[in-house]
Amino acid sequence: LSPGAKMGCFTFIKVMMILFNLAIFLGGGTLLGVGIWVKVDGESFLKIFGALSSSIMQVVNVSYLLIVIGAILLVIGFLGCYGAQKENKCLLMMFFSLVLIICIAEIAAAVVALVFTGLAETLLTGLVTPLLKEKYGADDSFTYIWNATMTEVHCCGLNNYTDFNNSYYYEKYGGYPRQCCDMADCTSLSGGCCALAHGVSPPLSHPHLCGCLLQGCFKQILEEIKTNAGVAGGVAAGIGALEIAAMAVSMYLYCRLDDK
Numbered sequence: 001l002s003p004g005a006k007m008g009c010f011t012f013i014k015v016m017m018i019l020f021n022l023a024i025f026l027g028g029g030t031l032l033g034v035g036i037w038v039k040v041d042g043e044s045f046l047k048i049f050g051a052l053s054s055s056i057m058q059v060v061n062v063s064y065l066l067i068v069i070g071a072i073l074l075v076i077g078f079l080g081c082y083g084a085q086k087e088n089k090c091l092l093m094m095f096f097s098l099v100l101i102i103c104i105a106e107i108a109a110a111v112v113a114l115v116f117t118g119l120a121e122t123l124l125t126g127l128v129t130p131l132l133k134e135k136y137g138a139d140d141s142f143t144y145i146w147n148a149t150m151t152e153v154h155c156c157g158l159n160n161y162t163d164f165n166n167s168y169y170y171e172k173y174g175g176y177p178r179q180c181c182d183m184a185d186c187t188s189l190s191g192g193c194c195a196l197a198h199g200v201s202p203p204l205s206h207p208h209l210c211g212c213l214l215q216g217c218f219k220q221i222l223e224e225i226k227t228n229a230g231v232a233g234g235v236a237a238g239i240g241a242l243e244i245a246a247m248a249v250s251m252y253l254y255c256r257l258d259d260k
Helices: 003-049 060-087 089-115 117-137 138-155 168-172 192-198 217-227 229-257
Strands: none
Touching: 003 060, 060 089, 060 117, 060 192, 060 229, 089 229, 117 138, 117 168
16 A cells, blocks of 8 residues: 555544544443433332343342443543544554453353353352342342332342241241232132232241242343343454454554554
């Protein structure tokens, strides 16, 4: 290519880099704002976006997740946009390094999620179950999120109904949450788990009375993820492609600055 063509190509890629990272910056700011909103008033957020939006909220504190992701995108967008606009090699290298680290972390997380599902369940049980016992029924936002999730996903607790044993809710109301009883399977019963809908607990010494209790949310959500694995894989591949393209463009600009 002639020097003029090379310069035109450099300018075009630079402009695209600025616009792309400006969009990332604005998206990060939006996520940060939504994360703060969810943290301050999570119940209103769920009412607006529906119960389906809570399908993961019992496993991850979405407010903090959105805040962290938003902050990361803000930093990435700033480094890429400002670095390209000012043609700053240091900022471009920082942008490349940060995107590379995120890409490696995503690959590692995907491998761990696929290979160590049992370990993930154990870790989540150790983290979430104590929160259920302590906050369900005591914290309005936490309770609302779990109720919406259990109703939408048709599940009970993280593992099963025993997650509520010796909990604040169990001690206060003498039973399990209403969502833990599948009334469609219990209409012929006069007691047992159907009594849970009215706050009455079956004897723990007779676990067969709890046969109609729904399974835990972790397994249900895991099944939903497996069912939509193709969509999730396509989204992951798209994100990966964008990250690779961003790294390639930033490195191109970094190298071309030496020729200017």
